[in-house]
Amino acid sequence: MITLLRFIIFVIPISLISFLYFFINDNDYYPGADFKVSDMPAFELNSLYENSVVNNFDLEGSYLINVWASWCITCRIEHGFLVQLNSQNIPIIGLNYKDERNDAIEWLGKYKDPYRIIIHDYSGSLALDLGVTGAPETFLIKNGKIIAHFSGEVNKRVWGDVFAPVIKKEKVVWNDQI
Amino acid sequence: MLIQIAHFLAILSTGLFLTTFVFSFLFTKKDRNITRLISRIYSHGFLMLTSSFFIYIWLALNDNFSVLYIAQHSNSQLPSFYKITSIWSAHEGSMYLWIVFLCLWGFLYSSYSPNDNILKARTIGVISLIAVGFLSFLLLTSNPFETILPIAPMDGADINPVLQDPALAIHPPMLYLGYVGFVIAFANAISFLINGDKSIKWEESIRIWSISAWVFLTVGIALGSWWAYYELGWGGYWFWDPVENVALMPWLAATAFIHSLSVSSKSQLLRIWTILLSIIVFSLSLFGAFIVRSGIIDSVHSFANDPERGLYLLSFTGLLVFSSLILFSYRLPLLTSKKLITPFSKESFISINNIIFGTLIFSTMLGILYPLIYEYLYLKKISVGAPYYNAIFVPATILACIFLFFSIDSKWQRTYRIINAYTSMFFSGIFSLAITISVMLYCVISDLWILVSLFTGLLIIIRYLFVIFEFLINKKYSNPYSIAAHIGLGLLIISISLNSQFSSERAINIKINGDDIYKDYRIKFDNLELIKMSNHDSVMASFIIDSPSGKTFVLNPEKRKYFTRGQITTETAIHATLLKDIYVTLGDQLDDGSWIVNIQFNYFIRWIWISALLMAISGSFLAFSLRGTSR
Numbered sequence: 001m002i003t004l005l006r007f008i009i010f011v012i013p014i015s016l017i018s019f020l021y022f023f024i025n026d027n028d029y030y031p032g033a034d035f036k037v038s039d040m041p042a043f044e045l046n047s048l049y050e051n052s053v054v055n056n057f058d059l060e061g062s063y064l065i066n067v068w069a070s071w072c073i074t075c076r077i078e079h080g081f082l083v084q085l086n087s088q089n090i091p092i093i094g095l096n097y098k099d100e101r102n103d104a105i106e107w108l109g110k111y112k113d114p115y116r117i118i119i120h121d122y123s124g125s126l127a128l129d130l131g132v133t134g135a136p137e138t139f140l141i142k143n144g145k146i147i148a149h150f151s152g153e154v155n156k157r158v159w160g161d162v163f164a165p166v167i168k169k170e171k172v173v174w175n176d177q178i
Numbered sequence: 179m180l181i182q183i184a185h186f187l188a189i190l191s192t193g194l195f196l197t198t199f200v201f202s203f204l205f206t207k208k209d210r211n212i213t214r215l216i217s218r219i220y221s222h223g224f225l226m227l228t229s230s231f232f233i234y235i236w237l238a239l240n241d242n243f244s245v246l247y248i249a250q251h252s253n254s255q256l257p258s259f260y261k262i263t264s265i266w267s268a269h270e271g272s273m274y275l276w277i278v279f280l281c282l283w284g285f286l287y288s289s290y291s292p293n294d295n296i297l298k299a300r301t302i303g304v305i306s307l308i309a310v311g312f313l314s315f316l317l318l319t320s321n322p323f324e325t326i327l328p329i330a331p332m333d334g335a336d337i338n339p340v341l342q343d344p345a346l347a348i349h350p351p352m353l354y355l356g357y358v359g360f361v362i363a364f365a366n367a368i369s370f371l372i373n374g375d376k377s378i379k380w381e382e383s384i385r386i387w388s389i390s391a392w393v394f395l396t397v398g399i400a401l402g403s404w405w406a407y408y409e410l411g412w413g414g415y416w417f418w419d420p421v422e423n424v425a426l427m428p429w430l431a432a433t434a435f436i437h438s439l440s441v442s443s444k445s446q447l448l449r450i451w452t453i454l455l456s457i458i459v460f461s462l463s464l465f466g467a468f469i470v471r472s473g474i475i476d477s478v479h480s481f482a483n484d485p486e487r488g489l490y491l492l493s494f495t496g497l498l499v500f501s502s503l504i505l506f507s508y509r510l511p512l513l514t515s516k517k518l519i520t521p522f523s524k525e526s527f528i529s530i531n532n533i534i535f536g537t538l539i540f541s542t543m544l545g546i547l548y549p550l551i552y553e554y555l556y557l558k559k560i561s562v563g564a565p566y567y568n569a570i571f572v573p574a575t576i577l578a579c580i581f582l583f584f585s586i587d588s589k590w591q592r593t594y595r596i597i598n599a600y601t602s603m604f605f606s607g608i609f610s611l612a613i614t615i616s617v618m619l620y621c622v623i624s625d626l627w628i629l630v631s632l633f634t635g636l637l638i639i640i641r642y643l644f645v646i647f648e649f650l651i652n653k654k655y656s657n658p659y660s661i662a663a664h665i666g667l668g669l670l671i672i673s674i675s676l677n678s679q680f681s682s683e684r685a686i687n688i689k690i691n692g693d694d695i696y697k698d699y700r701i702k703f704d705n706l707e708l709i710k711m712s713n714h715d716s717v718m719a720s721f722i723i724d725s726p727s728g729k730t731f732v733l734n735p736e737k738r739k740y741f742t743r744g745q746i747t748t749e750t751a752i753h754a755t756l757l758k759d760i761y762v763t764l765g766d767q768l769d770d771g772s773w774i775v776n777i778q779f780n781y782f783i784r785w786i787w788i789s790a791l792l793m794a795i796s797g798s799f800l801a802f803s804l805r806g807t808s809r
Binding site for chain 2: 006021071
């Protein structure tokens with residue numbers, strides 16, 4: 001009886017905890033990261049600076065989309081790393097999310113502008129199609145397909161853990177023409 | 179400067195708790211003076227920690243946005259009340275509060291438990307160890323004191339609008355008080371197992387702590403359910419969301435635990451159950467913290483985070499659980515008593531119900547983990563929902579209630595002779611059956627499970643009414659708290675079954691000035707207003723509803739858009755009566771200008787919370803009546 005009880009009280013928690021351990025340590029698992037491949041939604045929105053229109057056809061090849069807003073504190077923390085990425089010739093498209101134009105321009109004036117193109121998504125329509133739940137979020141797009149999506153601040157560690165392996169695996173070549 | 183002081187005080191308290199732990203295990207002789215010394219060090223650690231927490235509240239109140247966490251979750255426009263509650267609106271701050279509460283329970287225990295209690299020193303040691311584990315987790319992986327330097331932002335990012343709500347402001351503190359309150363039972367059990375002297379009677383002294391924690395847990399869960407009902411706009415009271423489930427599991431275990439504890443404190447029986455359950459309750463509380471904070475499950479509650487947190491919490495929880503289970507299994511021979519449980523005694527019924535509760539906990543755990551296992555093996559996401567839980571909970575709860583029914587009037591350690599309670603059992607059966615059948619015929623219910631649940635709920639209530647009756651006539655003593663709490667359970671079962679039978683909803687398309695009829699209620703869309711508020715814009719609709727009985731009332735559901743986060747929320751409008759709620763939410767506007775409006779009739783929903791409240795109130799009176807027993 002005692003042996004049986006001992007057996008039961010150990011087997012259940014051991015199997016439970018070891019399963020959770022393997023789950024967390026699984027390479028594909030990273031909180032906030034999503035590697036489902038999906039199409040880049042079609043859109044047509046104004047750009048932030050001059051009132052020109054940006055749509056899918058302006059964006060080809062491989063690039064990053066970073067969802068940000070001037071009201072987003074975490075975006076400010078993330079900002080420094082994006083500037084660094086930009087200086088390594090990685091094209092980042094900014095998706096200004098539910099933000100007043102003037103606030104956004106003022107924000108970029110105060111800090112540096114790491115974006116090649118900035119889409120002004122005041123109503124959040126493109127963000128909705130992309131499945132954005134908040135800011136900041138970052139998408140990696142290759143030839144019209146979203147191949148990685150990260151919710152939260154991208155920093156050196158997230159870059160190394162989430163984006164770098166995909167970039168290597170999918171042989172991403174950045175589109176420098178954007 | 180204040181930020182650094184608060185941070186430093188938190189680090190200092192970690193050091194003091196570590197000292198407490200080391201001392202309590204270093205000094206093997208447990209005399210009064212050593213115990214007093216250990217209590218004192220612990221209390222000083224607690225003083226440091228609370229001071230640091232109060233400074234943190236002060237920083238939040240004064241909009242110190244150079245603290246990253248405050249900048250991310252508060253805003254200068256918020257009312258002071260929400261500036262404080264924004265502290266527990268996300269991971270770092272709520273973990274901080276969780277730890278403060280953990281240490282608060284330990285502090286109360288150390289001040290109320292007498293110093294000649296031989297288990298006290300090690301109990302405080304165990305609590306300190308847990309505090310050290312979680313404080314290191316807080317300070318190393320989720321530091322709430324992190325600053326944005328050199329320039330602080332002008333304003334904060336605001337608290338999530340759905341959290342700007344009084345029920346939600348007090349829901350987490352209540353729940354946390356409940357979760358961590360079981361640390362006293364757990365630490366006492368561990369201390370008892372280490373000591374290994376089976377003549378020590380420690381169970382009686384921890385009843386008051388465990389029952390108080392149970393009350394907080396019950397209130398916390400009920401508040402969460404109430405909040406979800408009126409704020410999220412989905413209309414239900416329970417969604418079997420993984421995070422609701424991780425609160426339900428400790429509640430079930432705690433319910434089994436306090437029953438088992440009452441047996442052990444009277445007769446030293448069921449000691450194995452009591453100790454095992456005390457370990458299970460606390461482990462499940464820690465497991466809940468892991469599930470919510472590791473981000474492995476998608477839920478309304480999940481916090482954004484990094485993988486290190488999950489790994490730390492899992493390792494620490496695993497370490498605590500395994501070391502306590504190893505200790506438990508080592509001392510198992512000591513705990514087994516030669517005395518068998520008498521069949522048909524009160525403790526026999528309680529141990530049967532312990533098994534049922536264990537089954538429910540295990541099934542809930544499986545429901546939470548099955549999608550993860552499936553995802554791990556087949557790389558596909560599935561979800562386990564209400565049908566699974568209903569299929570398990572309904573029959574198991576009914577079974578548990580039947581055992582409860584037979585256990586009323588049973589005796590401690592004696593076989594109970596059914597003949598003594600024959601009349602009241604027979605008549606409660608007859609009355610319940612009569613009421614169930616008349617409800618069935620009058621309201622045309624054909625679902626067998628609903629009828630059976632209704633019958634079971636009635637059975638319990640009427641049976642307890644007989645007990646009250648016998649008390650009034652024959653002065654036959656019964657425990658009033660137990661009567662009230664179990665009547666609450668009966669009421670809960672009845673309200674849940676009637677709610678699921680009668681509630682209905684419909685989405686209608688309606689234009690301004692148009693009207694529609696739903697279930698004999700005439701609904702007229704009277705007006706639509708745009709309102710500008712300080713932190714949001716709102717579209718407020720106004721519906722005039724004529725009830726069949728001739729009453730007219732106005733409901734104003736809203737859709738709000740909050741500026742700082744761009745978030746859109748739905749504000750439901752509810753016309754509440756004791757029998758039913760009329761619940762209206764405003765959906766989207768269609769291209770032809772009409773609006774989608776969702777109308778729900780939620781029957782007996784108030785009674786679900788009233789019965790939970792009744793259970794909690796009787797628990798708190800019971801705890802109050804036990805004051806003095808902790809000595």
